[in-house]
Amino acid sequence: MAGLLTAKLAIARGAGALSRLRGSGATSLPGRVLMQLEPSAIATLGGRLAEGSALISATNGKTTTAAMAAGILAGEGVELVHNPAGANMAGGVATALLDAASGGERIAGKLGLFEVDELWLARVAEELQPRAILLGNLFRDQLDRYGELEAIADSWREVLLASDAQAILNADDPLLADLGRERAGVVYFGVQDDSLALPGLAHAADAKHCRNCGAPYVFDAVYLGHLGRYHCPSCGRGRPEPDVRATDVRLQGVRSAAFTLTTSEGSAEVTLALPGLYNVYNALAAAALTSSLGVPLARIVAGLQGTRPAFGRAETVTLSTPRGPRELRILLVKNPAGANEVLRTLTLEDGSHDLLGILNDQIADGRDVSWIWDADFELLAGRIANVVCSGNRAADLAARLKYAGVEEERIRVVPELPAALAAAAEQGERGRPLFALPTYTAMLALRELLASRGEVAGRWS
Amino acid sequence: MSESTAPAAPSGRTLRVCALYPDLMNIYADRGNLIVLERRCAWRGIGFELSASSLGERLDSEGYDLFYIGGGQDRDQRLCAEDLLASKAEALRTAAARDAVILGVCGGYQLLGRSYTLGSERIEGVGLLDLETIREDGPRLIGNVAIEPAGLPGAPAGAVLAGFENHGGRTHLDSGQAPLGRVLRGLGNDGRGRFEGAVAGATIGTYLHGPLLPKNVWFADWLIARALGLDAQALPPLEDEIERQTHAAALRAAGV
Structure with missing residues (x-):
């Protein structure tokens, strides 16, 4: 059987090489060919990763968050299998595994770190049985493709229910915070700096009503879209206390952002080479994920500060x-x-x-x-x-x-x-x-x- | 609308608009429709007042010239449908009877009909348009659309509406209910590509968003004129070069 799989890997690689000769980027084609030949390829190759896999999904910031987490883990000496920017459907994940796989059931890498498209998370999680799932945010996006937010939130809820992975969730996003209420040991991250508060919810804000009882949330502070500090006046549900926090956030134009990062280990100053509060959220997400994987705070700070802008x-x-x-x-x-x-x-x-x-x-x-x-x-x-x-x-x-x-x-x-x-x-x-x-x-x-x-x-x- | 009674100069008038559930029924950038009405009034010296009426708030049937209701997520649309029946349907019927403009887009269109059925659940609508909507098996109806409207007195000759549709429900018009227009490209009310939307007097429903009015400023002007009781030609023309290109791009996207 191993010989047969090796042959399938070779065919899929060949398809990628041909496609590249024709000038295509071919970032997911070999993986898609492989999945045709071997439907359980992701599970099979992913099973070779000695330290398992971590999955990252979100409407915004998947690529940057994954780049930050990769930088942190690389600094810690963890050998990664990692999908390239944007190749985040099953074919892209399969391609990354294919590129790392070699003969004799070996794979070049210990830990899989994959950004995954919102709609593909269920499929990829089922195959990989990840040890950690990070959900960063859920915003209105491409309604013709993704459908309504509530439907994605429901599918993510199923993913978490079916998995024993460590869940890392954004406490400031009420849609995501709710997904952690039915499980123990969730790591929450969030911003804690009311000097950033906006005058009100953005026009396009979603998740304005409690998913538990339907009453309108009261936002004590809005940081970004519908992310902020909120509570339900009817059933009492509120924002979970974040384990990983950003305080004293300083936004420095289009160039950089700085903040104080607090984890269970203590606090440290972080200066990002990336701008905007959205990148502070990406950094918090990457810090929460890597901290839950056991990376020390100093290494997390170094990795975040060393991250350069991702592709575009x-x-x-x-x-x-x-x-x-x-x-x-x-x-x-x-x-x-x-x-x-x-x-x-x-x-x-x-x-x-x-x-x-x-x-x-x-x-x-x-x-x-x-x-x-x-x-x-x-x-x-x-x-x-x-x-x-x-x-x-x-x-x-x-x-x-x-x-x-x-x-x-x-x-x-x-x-x-x-x-x-x-x-x-x-x-x-x-x-x-x-x-x-x-x-x-x-x-x-x-x-x-x-x-x-x-x-x-x-x-x- | 009789031409002899239509005042010639609109300047000095004010268009009073009420958006229904703007905090919930706004999923397809419905705000764009309101911004276009506001700017095109302002550029002509016509006053513009925007009010909102949301969950639990009463609706003044006399206080507005134009009522707007957009689309929402299923859950929000359900909340709004209950509230609409409980506290606003009567006022909307009164407003329709005095010829105020009522525009429903997507979910808002469905709520102006008699009912919306999802499986065993039936959501009652306001019943201003003689139609019902059923969420049937099969894919959502998604894509670019262009329609040739009828039943809009004074609309420019050959005018076309272009936009984007994205709906799970199939809307079936009663035999006596006029559609807003004939589908040139796209899927339309029931997915068969024949008719789109519905119109009864100044009550208009359509699945076209994208949003509708920035892509079809002639229709924004038609609505403003109708809501103020003016002839469409009574509005001074505006510099619409960009708007013409936007309309052309939407038509191209629909393949017209």
Whole structure:
């Protein structure tokens, strides 16, 4: 049987090699081929991992949280099997295992660390029987693909009920905190800094009602979307006390964020090379996961501080323009909650900004672009010097900005990306950075364009 | 609407809008529809007042020119349906009888009908539109849509509505109930790609979101005019270059 599996692994690898020859990224194809040949491949290969697996899922921040956890664990000398950015359905997980597997039932790595798409968590968890499951947040996202939030929360509840994994949950997200109420030993993480509190729930906030009794939650502090400190005045359910906390949070524009991290071991200062409260949440999640895996606090801090922006998430690139070099910062936006955090982070920077907004409606972006009306682009009114709108739904974004209060003469619609990038790079003051706000497929297209211009390394660097 | 009685200059008027359950029935960026109404009034010097009426709050049938209800998650829609019947249905019927505009989108559209059946559960609607919705087996109806509306007096000739539909329920119109339009591309009320939405006087229901009004500003203007008792042509035109491109992109997405 082992010989047969080895043959199947070889076929799947061959399919990947062929696909790469044709110029495709091929990050999940070999795994998908392998699962066709061997439906239990993930379970079989995952079973070779001596220290088991940890799974990370969330609407926003999966890739960055996984990168942070990987950095921490690598510093601790743990050999990881880890899926690349965004390849987070079963095929991507299978590909990562395939790449690490070798003959004689061996695998190069001790611990599996996988980011998993929200809808694929049940399947992957069933196969891998992970030792830890981290659930970071649940926001409104691509309703045409993911459906309603409550349905995802219900499926995640089933995942936790069927698993004896250590659960690591966001205490500030009422939808997720509820999932831990029926089990012991949950590790909760959360922010504890009311100086960050917003005036109220974001317009697009979900989870405003208690899942237990249906009464409206009372939010004592809202930090981000529907994340915050809340309680139900009717049945008394409230935010669980977090075991891993961030206090004294200092947001430093689009460049960095600092906070005091507290775990069961004590407290330490952390300065992230990543901006925004959303990255503080990602760091807390990674800290809670790795701390539950036994990594000491000092190592966690070092790993968090050493984490650089993940693929297209606050990544900085130097553009060559006819007027000389110009800094481009890429800030992925893909749903209202994520976009709001990016917009809020942008407003922390002084002055007016030059933007390149790229809105696509491919399947991976969501075919329905209505979500841009749930994002608070009003935050940018009066703060935009120039904006070029690109992508196959460029005009939709332009209309959103116009109705958000951005003067029409500051908005240009240039659907074709190369022309849009050139136009955006040339306008405004050269000394100022250009901010690109792409949706997911737009981010991939932008990176490919930058790679072809020699401004970033290849696609899956 | 008679042309002789329609005031020519809308400036100085105020459009009073009431959003029903904006905290719960807002899942498909329904806010976009309200923002478009607000801006297009403001650019023309028409006042705009937005009020809200949510769970447990009474509804003033006389105080508004336009009522809006959007879509929500199943759980929220259930809560709203009960509340609607208990505390707002009568006021909405009174408002409809005096020709106030009532626009329901997606879940809001379903609630304007007679009932919504999910398995053995039947949720009663307001009954302003003669239709019922049934959650049947089969996939959700999802995708880009374009329809050719009928029954909107004074709408521009050849006007098309474009948007995105995403609904589990199949809506069946009574034989006497007029649809909002004929489907050019998309699945429509019952998934058969024939008709979409429903209209009775100034009560309009549709599955089109995306949101509806930013993609179809002619319809936003039609609603404003109708709600103020004006001729659609009485509104001064606006600089709509971006809006024209947005409409064209939505039509392209639908394959028209």
